[in-house]
Amino acid sequence: MGEAQTDKDALDVTQAFKDSHVQEVLDGLDRELVGLQSVKTRIREIAAFLLVDRLRREVGLGAERPALHMCFTGRSGTGKTTVAMRMAQILHRLGYIRRDHLITATRDDLVGQYVGHTAPKTKEVLKKAMGGVLFIDEAYYLYRPENERDYGQEAIEILLQVMENQREDLVVVLAGYKDRMDTFFSFNPGMRSRVAHHLDFPDFTIEELMQIGEMMVAQQKYHFDEAARETFRDYLKRRMALPEFANARSVRNAIDRIKLRQANRLYTHGGMLTREELAHIDASDILKSRVFAEVPDLDAPKGSTGGEEDLAR
Amino acid sequence: MRITQGTFSFLPDLTDEQISKQVEYCLNQGWAVSVEFTDDPHPRNTYWEMWGAPMFDLKDPAAVMQEVTTCRKAYPNHYIKVNALDSTRGWETIRLSFIVHRPKHEPGFGLARQEAGGRNIRYTVHSYATDRPEGDRYSTDGGGPDVGR
Known part of the structure; x- marks a missing residue:
């Protein structure tokens, strides 16, 4: 049990970590999930613990799984x-x-x-x-x-x-x-x-929700203009106050409905459409949401029209 | 006499690890796997008792091994086989079938002669085990049902 033996048995943690390709998963987690810092830290800890546990077992130190x-x-x-x-x-x-x-x-x-x-x-x-x-x-x-x-x-x-x-x-x-x-x-x-x-x-903050929304919109090859972005923030604020609010899922559903309204607007408008118009979401698409009619204001609703089924989770 | 029927039956008995590997192969092919047992090992007896329904949508052989283990516990002196069923053609077809457990003592088969008209002789194989009633054929005392034969 001398120095020599310890050296010979030394294991390279960095190498083992690299070989397991866990980093890619952790990176993916960072990239795809906004916020959730405490969760990410815990997962990193768990991954580290499992890796060390595996190394320990390789040298015969491990007890039970x-x-x-x-x-x-x-x-x-x-x-x-x-x-x-x-x-x-x-x-x-x-x-x-x-x-x-x-x-x-x-x-x-x-x-x-x-x-x-x-x-x-x-x-x-x-x-x-x-x-x-x-x-x-x-x-x-x-x-x-x-x-x-x-x-x-x-x-x-x-x-x-x-x-x-x-x-x-x-x-x-x-x-x-x-x-x-x-x-x-x-x-x-x-x-x-x-x-x-x-x-x-933890629940997402408004900033995180905005980021999630932007990511989803970008993934589906749409984009907000400046006014739409502000309206969307306003929309989220009101939506968060509602009891059925389901964080990222609500954001996704909201975006789905916004897409419907955008399509409807383009359809009613008729005529020629450019590529830009097809991808563009403007404030009016968001303002038609029932949330604006039902939840009274935080800032000042700019002409809510209301009337759409928008309270589904 | 060691009974040889199904795949791998001329090889030494498979270990659990080997069985698990075979099952894994089946699952990777998208086949459903089932476990069956019997104490009437006549080669023409194709209808063994089912140990539960065939298992669909499995991902890992551990589930099958668990069933094999419980079946072995329940019927330590029966034959147990694992079947793999392929449904690509629209019906379930056996693609692989192998014995995973057998009684400690296998008395084997005897040749039975029957005299028929015109001095003809008809031959058939007869399992010594089936002389005893079902469930009682391969007793646990190790002697087998043919003690005293």
Whole structure:
């Protein structure tokens, strides 16, 4: 156990990190996801930890495989599913799962309607997810305390068993709103203790939402003019105040509707169109939104016309 | 007598790792995989009992291995095989089928003669195991059903 041996066994962390190609995934995460700084930091930490753990095992220091089950909490549209997909890639590249696939399941996929229906259903989903990541959206719906005959508990038990006994085969990610997830864990302490990483996804700020919006618009080969940009900011501010606001998802839906209005404007206008006109979104496309009519002002609505179905999530 | 039917049956028994690799190949081809068992290993017995429905949309062999393991626990003295079903032509066709588990003791087959008209003799193979009732054919005591034969 001398110096010499330590030197001979020395492992190159940088090289190992490079070989795993995890950096590309982390870069992709930085590029594609606006904001979410705390989440990105946590993921970086987890990736580093897993890499070191792998190196430790290579030299025989490793004990058991670390628990990898995670819980993502946050409001809707904060990027939980996207991050889960990235996580699957990271885990795959570091060799913790055999495939980088992600199976999404909700209560309906796991819980049956009558006696004896739940176990086969849950097992089937688990089998499909084997080797990869199982993402359970709104996991708290699995447990219904108000109904003691609910079959959700059965699904939870099977899930727990697999989470414990087949850690090599499957990583489970639970997702949902923070407060409800906390209640869920308080009723199912077994579940909490098996989940190693709890990541909280904060809501986006207005600046981040603007950035997301701009990115989406650019990706679809449209562009805002200056007035439209300001109107869109104004729109987002009002939209954020609404109870059903779903962060990035609302931005995407808003843009889809803006595209419809733009198309309609061009169509009604008729005549010849230039390439520029086809890509251009002006303030009037955004101002037609019902949000301007219903949510009274923050600055001063400039001629809201109102009347469109625009409150869908 | 060691029964040889299905793919790989002239090779030594596959290890779990080898089975898993074969299943992985099947899944990569987009085939559904099923597990079946029987205690009537006559070569013409094509209808083995199904251990659950065939498994569709799997990505990883771990799920199949899990079924094989539970089936082995439930039927330690039966034959168990894994089938791969290909649906590219619009119906499910067996593409690969191999035995993954067999009883410790296999008594084998005897030749049965039947005298027919005109001094003709008809021959058939008869599995010693099937002399005993279903479920009782390959007992766990290691002696096999042909003790005292």
